[in-house]
Structure formats: structure tokens, C-alpha cells
Amino acid sequence: MQTNLAPARPRTLQERILRGRWIGKILLILLLGYAAWAIGRQAVESPALFAEQVKNGLQLGFVYAMIALGYTMVYGIVRLINFAHGDVFMVGAFVSYFAISRVELHRWLASLAPGLPEGLTLLVGTLTVIILSMITCAFLAVIIERVAYKPLRTAPRISALITAIGVSFFLEYFGALDFVFSPDFITYPRPFPVQVWYIKDGIHPLVPGSEAPAGSVLFSNIFIIIALSSIFLLVLLNFIVRRTRVGKAMRAVAYDKPTARLMGINVDGIISVTFAIGAALAGAGGVLYAIAFPSIVFWMGVIPGLKAFVAAVLGGIGSIPGAFLGAMIMGQAETLSAGYISTPMRDAIAFTILILVLLVRPTGILGEIEREKA
Amino acid sequence: MARKVNRSSVLFFGGALLLFAVIQTLISVGILTDYYSNILRIGAVMAIVSLGLNLIYGFNGQFSLGQWGFYAIGAYAAADLTYRWSKLHTANGVTVLLMVALFVGLALWGLGRLLSRVRGLDILSAFGLYLVAVAAATYLGVRVGGTLAEPVTGLLNALPPKLASQLVFFFAVLLAGVVAAEVAYLFGLPVLTLGSDYFGIATLGFTIIVKVLLDNSDTMFGFEEMKGARGMIGIPRETTWFWVFLFLMLVVVVTRNLLHSSEGRAVISVREDEIAAKAMGIDVARYKNLAFVLGSLFAGLAGALYAHINGFLHPDNFNFIRSFDPMIIIVFGGLGSVTGTIAAAFGWAILLEGVLRLFLPAGFETWRFVVYPLLLLIMMLLRPAGLLGSFELPFLKRVLPPLKASTPGAAEAKGGPA
Numbered sequence: 001m002q003t004n005l006a007p008a009r010p011r012t013l014q015e016r017i018l019r020g021r022w023i024g025k026i027l028l029i030l031l032l033g034y035a036a037w038a039i040g041r042q043a044v045e046s047p048a049l050f051a052e053q054v055k056n057g058l059q060l061g062f063v064y065a066m067i068a069l070g071y072t073m074v075y076g077i078v079r080l081i082n083f084a085h086g087d088v089f090m091v092g093a094f095v096s097y098f099a100i101s102r103v104e105l106h107r108w109l110a111s112l113a114p115g116l117p118e119g120l121t122l123l124v125g126t127l128t129v130i131i132l133s134m135i136t137c138a139f140l141a142v143i144i145e146r147v148a149y150k151p152l153r154t155a156p157r158i159s160a161l162i163t164a165i166g167v168s169f170f171l172e173y174f175g176a177l178d179f180v181f182s183p184d185f186i187t188y189p190r191p192f193p194v195q196v197w198y199i200k201d202g203i204h205p206l207v208p209g210s211e212a213p214a215g216s217v218l219f220s221n222i223f224i225i226i227a228l229s230s231i232f233l234l235v236l237l238n239f240i241v242r243r244t245r246v247g248k249a250m251r252a253v254a255y256d257k258p259t260a261r262l263m264g265i266n267v268d269g270i271i272s273v274t275f276a277i278g279a280a281l282a283g284a285g286g287v288l289y290a291i292a293f294p295s296i297v298f299w300m301g302v303i304p305g306l307k308a309f310v311a312a313v314l315g316g317i318g319s320i321p322g323a324f325l326g327a328m329i330m331g332q333a334e335t336l337s338a339g340y341i342s343t344p345m346r347d348a349i350a351f352t353i354l355i356l357v358l359l360v361r362p363t364g365i366l367g368e369i370e371r372e373k374a
Numbered sequence: 375m376a377r378k379v380n381r382s383s384v385l386f387f388g389g390a391l392l393l394f395a396v397i398q399t400l401i402s403v404g405i406l407t408d409y410y411s412n413i414l415r416i417g418a419v420m421a422i423v424s425l426g427l428n429l430i431y432g433f434n435g436q437f438s439l440g441q442w443g444f445y446a447i448g449a450y451a452a453a454d455l456t457y458r459w460s461k462l463h464t465a466n467g468v469t470v471l472l473m474v475a476l477f478v479g480l481a482l483w484g485l486g487r488l489l490s491r492v493r494g495l496d497i498l499s500a501f502g503l504y505l506v507a508v509a510a511a512t513y514l515g516v517r518v519g520g521t522l523a524e525p526v527t528g529l530l531n532a533l534p535p536k537l538a539s540q541l542v543f544f545f546a547v548l549l550a551g552v553v554a555a556e557v558a559y560l561f562g563l564p565v566l567t568l569g570s571d572y573f574g575i576a577t578l579g580f581t582i583i584v585k586v587l588l589d590n591s592d593t594m595f596g597f598e599e600m601k602g603a604r605g606m607i608g609i610p611r612e613t614t615w616f617w618v619f620l621f622l623m624l625v626v627v628v629t630r631n632l633l634h635s636s637e638g639r640a641v642i643s644v645r646e647d648e649i650a651a652k653a654m655g656i657d658v659a660r661y662k663n664l665a666f667v668l669g670s671l672f673a674g675l676a677g678a679l680y681a682h683i684n685g686f687l688h689p690d691n692f693n694f695i696r697s698f699d700p701m702i703i704i705v706f707g708g709l710g711s712v713t714g715t716i717a718a719a720f721g722w723a724i725l726l727e728g729v730l731r732l733f734l735p736a737g738f739e740t741w742r743f744v745v746y747p748l749l750l751l752i753m754m755l756l757r758p759a760g761l762l763g764s765f766e767l768p769f770l771k772r773v774l775p776p777l778k779a780s781t782p783g784a785a786e787a788k789g790g791p792a
Binding site for chain 2: 018019021022023024025026027028079081148151152155156158159161162163165166167168169170172173174176177178183302306309310313317342344345347348351352354355358359360362363
């Protein structure tokens, strides 16, 4: 609609309304105003509860970010909405469950060197469990990519999408079989004991079994480990994508596949690496999610997967900072709308936000305007 | 102009009648038990939904995952009407929904006429105006429909009860389709301007929003009889083979006639190349809307029929993951193939509800959804262009070639409206 000609100055009221897109803006302002009023009113009443909600939102946002990055990277490179990604996340959680409950992998250092302090051995053990899940998920994703997606690379995109749905179904319902993950909810054994602190005039540890004083903000070592490990992995990812040869190749393949191939880049290899990195992040996300919400089941990946996907779209699919931003928005939107507006409607609110953002910015918040590619 | 009766249409309608008669006899005699006729009815319902999606995606190229949401709207709307008639003995559902549909339709049409004169209105503003108009029209419709409920109930009670319930059912199905179409029009107005993948995601969001609303239909919206997440029961089981067949034929004929008209060629030209279509003077937004609304109307009809097969509805039936079922069906049937879609829908129903339920060995019942995606994968890898490829019954033969991803720019819609 935009031309290079300078538009004439708006004269009438009607022109002003139209040019300023005022009707739509008023609609949005009313909506935002309502949300701000609903949240703000109660936030002023009890700031501690509000801080608690924001913290929960951050925790959720970090986990969503880990999943969203896999979606966004795969989409950026092969333009495929990899619906199986949420189920890779689920597999990550289950791998860590088996590692902890069957092998007691989180205690390996304690059994090798009994003299070390327990906190250190459990920390190392937890990290080992996360890394194991990441590696397993990476292998799984590469196998999926080779078997299911690679043969369809030249087929219409819808075929690959249907295949992704098929893979997702397969992972879920194969996992639901009795001898695999079983169809029931499983209580997840956390690899470390939970320690809670409360903030009120400084940080104090909360003695188990006692109540925190009113008006204090609680946080636990679960929050710390989720925040630290996801920030570390995100920084690592950013480093890989921006500073290494593989990352450069990934960006080149995302930008223009045929030319990248002409430049001597192993395109298929790079696509596999992308799937592997994305799945590794999802696997780590799965472990962290299970630690935060310790009940796992074969379909647990569907909803977080979907939310993370929405987050990726919200931030602009294909953009890594966008996925992170989108995930943070989704996390906050979910906890704040559950806490202050309406719990059963929180998914509807999340998707309404998505649709509204797409209407205002059709390619997401940080997304580039789509170029026509040959 | 005298209508030429050509051989292919005689063959088509004759064959269809014969097929209907044979299956109806088999059902009446009792050779096809309830279980098998159920599969056939579900197959027909899936065929209707998928034909709707095929119109949107296969012929118009808009990647929509919202079909299942419109299906859900149709199902619940119709179920509520017939439930109110059969259990609560009032026709207020029918009159209210009729009036709402009427007033909303008028509001959408009138506002559309009005806004078409205003140049430079942005989407969000237009959407806001439509929203206000629709809200006002809905309110008006509820009030007017409420006052009409009494006399209409009396009128229907004067009829023989069987006829009255069939009449209510028929109106419920039609109204469900119309309501789904109106929602589609309102939702499609802003969303259809998005690019292909983003449109898909927004429509996926629509499906999820509908499901969440249905989950809370009793607590938040006051539809006690829908029972929210517990599932709606006690819907009269009115959907017979006759009704599904009638509506399937209706949908097939409408689709076929649309595609053979200049409007249909315009719809297809949008899929082939939007820019070229625009350059040919085709109102791209209008035809996107047309296909989306018509496809959603079919989804609403199908949903209404589905609701009355088992007499039971649960929001989980309308989970977003199931919104891929029609997508799977149209891809297997071959995008942009009517015959293929129908065949694939029946094949899907027979495979999923029949074969995989009956013939998995004992102890392997839970493998149903393990085998299904494996078949899906194998099929996709072996025949990515669909099972039937580009086969089409002579009556349904298109005027334009089927969708080919490798031949862009084949905009042959020379007969588009000037």
C-alpha cells in the first residue's frame, strides 16, 4: 500500500481516522487496558504474589525458549513445522526418568568419590542426566530426519508436514505402550532435594515443613537450575550459530540452499546438525520441565510443544532472539492470565495474543518481512 | 437455455442413487450392522469435512488448520438445538439461532457493502467494526428469537412428533453450517490476509480457542446442557445413512458446480499465482473469503451430522491434533481431487475405525495408533502425490489441471469475472 509519493496531508476527520488506523488501535488499547487493569489492580494489592507469578512465568518461559529454539531453527532451514519436536521433548524427560530411577545416574560421582560434599555430586549428577538426555534426543532427531524427512525434501511441503504429524503420533503412541513408557502418569523422581528460599528483608532459607511469612516471595533451587542451565544453553547456541563454522554454514543454508551447496557446504549434513541441536535443547528442556512439574506421561510434550511453537511464531519464526522473546512473552502471558484473568481460558488467551500479534505484525515481533524465494 | 443432460452426469447420479439404494437395503435388512453403518456414516462425514478443506487448501491454496474448529462449532450448535427440542421440549434453540444467524448475516452483508466504499481502511479497524456489528446483531437476534420461541414450539408440537424432530434436525444441520460459515467470514476477514504458514498457524489457534471455549461452555457461557469438559450426552441419534448421503451429494454437487463456474476458476487462479491472478483483475481477497466461508460451511454441516451419529460429544474430539485428520485425508486423496477426497475419507474411516479395531491380534489393541502413523509414513514416502493421483470421475473432471507445485504461474483463469 505504501508508495514513494508523499501522501497528501489528511484533511477531514474521516481521513485522519483512516490514516491513523484509529479504530483498530482503539480496539487493541481497550483490550490491553483491560488486561493491565485486571492484572494491575491485584498486583498492587499483593505485590509478593505478583512477583511470584512473574517468577513462575520466567521459569515457564525458559523451558518454552529451549523448545521454541528447535522449532525456529528447523523452520528457518527447511521451512518445516516439525510437529514431532514436542515429542522429542517428552522423550528427553523419559530418558532422564529412566536414568534417575533405574540407573541412579545422578549419584555416579557420589558412588565414585564418597568423600565429596553431597550438593556438588548431585549438581554434577543432574548435569550428567541433562547431557545424557540431550545426546539421546539429538540422535533420535537425526534418525527421524534421515528416515522421515530427508526422502521428502523435494516433495511438496505438505507431505513433510503430514510426515511430521505421523512421527509425532508414532512417538506418542509407541511411548504409550506398556513396555515402553506406559500409558499412565509417572511420578518423576527429582535428582536433587528441593531447597526453598524466601525473600523478605533479605534472603532466608525456608525450613521444610514451616510456612513462609506473609508477603514474601519464594524461590527454589529448581528455579535457579532452570534459569542458569537454559541461559547457558541459549548463550552456547548463540555462540555456535554466530561464531563457528557450523553456525555460519547453518545461516548460509537457511538463507539460500542451492547457493550454499554451490559454495561447498554439505547441506544435508548441516540440516542434520540443525535437527540435532534443536532436539538437544528440547531434551534439556524436557528434563528441566520434568524437574519443575514432576509428573510425566506420554502426551506431556504436546501442549508445551504447541506453546513453544506459538512462542517461536510470536517472536518471528526463523529468528533465534525472536524465539527467546516469544517464549518469555508466552510464559508471562500464561501465568499472568492464569493468575489474574481466567485459569481455564489461559490457552485461549495465549492464542488470542498470537493472532493479534500476527495481525499487527504478520511475520512476528522480530521476524523479517518474507522475501519471495525461487 | 435448455440444460443439456450429458452422459457423465446421468451416470454419476444414477451410480450414486444405486449406491445409496444398495447400502440402504443392506442396512435395512440388517446385513450391515450398526457398527458397519457407523463406519460408513463417519466416512461420509469425514468426506464432507475434507471436501470443505479441499476447497480451501486444495483448490484455493490457503493452508488452513481451522477446519476442525468449524466442525466443532457445527457439531455443538446443532447438538444444542436438537437437544433442546428432544429433551427440554422447546424450540427456542432453533428460533434464537435462526434469528442470530439471520441478523448476523445481514450485519455482515450490510457492513461489507458499506465498508467497500471506504478506501484505505486497515484490517484491524475493519475487524473491530465488524465485531461491534456482529455483537449488536447477536444481541438483537437473541431477543427476537426468544420472543418467537413460544409460537414456533406450539407450531411444531401440532405436527406429528417424528416429522417435527426430523424437521428440527434438518434445520439444526443447516443452521450449524450457516453459523460456521458466518464465524469463518468474520475470522477470515483479517486472518486471510496473512501469508500461507502464518494463516495456518492462526487457524490452528482458532481451533484451539474453540476447544477451550467448549471446555468451559457450561461454567463460563451458561450452556448447561453442553456440560463443558465432561462431554455432552443425550443428543438424539438422528443421523441416518439417508441424511449423510443427502448432504454428501449436496456438497459434491456444490463443489463441482462451483469449480466449473468462472468463480471457481477464479478460486483456482488464486492458488496458482496470487500476483498473476490480481493482475488479471481477480479480487483475490474476495475469492479467498469465498472458498474459506464455503469450506467452513461444509465443516459446520459435517459437524452437525457427526454430533447426531453417536449422540455424544466431547471437547477432546475437537482437539487440535485431530484437525490434521482432514488434512491427511485430502493429501492422500490428492490435493484438488474430489473423487480422491471422498475415497480417502471412506478409506480412512474403514482403516482407522474398522480394520485397525477388528483385525489387530488380541493383546495388540493399543497398537492401533502405532500402526496408523507407520502406515501414514510409508504411504507418504511411497506416494507423496496421493493414492489416486489425478484420477477423477468424469462428472467431476476439472476444467483446470490439478495442483502441481512445480508449475507456478499457470494462471489460466481467463474466464474470471471482469
